[in-house]
Amino acid sequence: MTVPSNDITRDERIAARVAGAAGLASVAGITYANFGLRGPLLVSGSPAETIGRIASSPGVFRASILLDVAYVAGVVVGLVSLHSRTSRTSSTAGGSTLRWRSSNWASARSS
Numbered sequence: 703m704t705v706p707s708n709d710i711t712r713d714e715r716i717a718a719r720v721a722g723a724a725g726l727a728s729v730a731g732i733t734y735a736n737f738g739l740r741g742p743l744l745v746s747g748s749p750a751e752t753i754g755r756i757a758s759s760p761g762v763f764r765a766s767i768l769l770d771v772a773y774v775a776g777v778v779v780g781l782v783s784l785h786s787r788t789s790r791t792s793s794t795a796g797g798s799t800l801r802w803r804s805s806n807w808a809s810a811r812s813s
Contacts, residue, residue, distance in 0.1 A: 721783035728776030735769035 710718075739762050745751040756763045 717783040721780040724776040724780040724783065728773045728780070731769045731776070732773040735766040735773070739763075739766040739769070 743752065743755045743759065743763060745755065
């Protein structure tokens with residue numbers, strides 16, 4: 703079994719920065735969408751009032767939906783960026799660790 707090198711290449715460093723930036727922007731955007739834009743539109747215990755507020759300001763509601771879509775895109779970008787780092791090691795050390803854990807789980811369940 704070969705042990706992968708822990709040296710981080712330039713491409714992996716860029717991928718990590720992209721993942722970090724995508725994660726930070728996604729969380730900031732979804733927080734603003736939920737609490738800054740959509741929060742004032744929601745009325746607890748009054749669905750009719752909530753619908754009225756959304757109907758009176760459709761642009762704000764659409765902007766919050768757009769930020770929801772941007773959040774999903776940011777999460778996908780972050781996961782793809784992180785996958786570029788982990789895919790290099792998953793076939794060697796990670797795969798054997800997964801097999802070891804699953805065999806331990808199976809033996810613990812049978813006893």
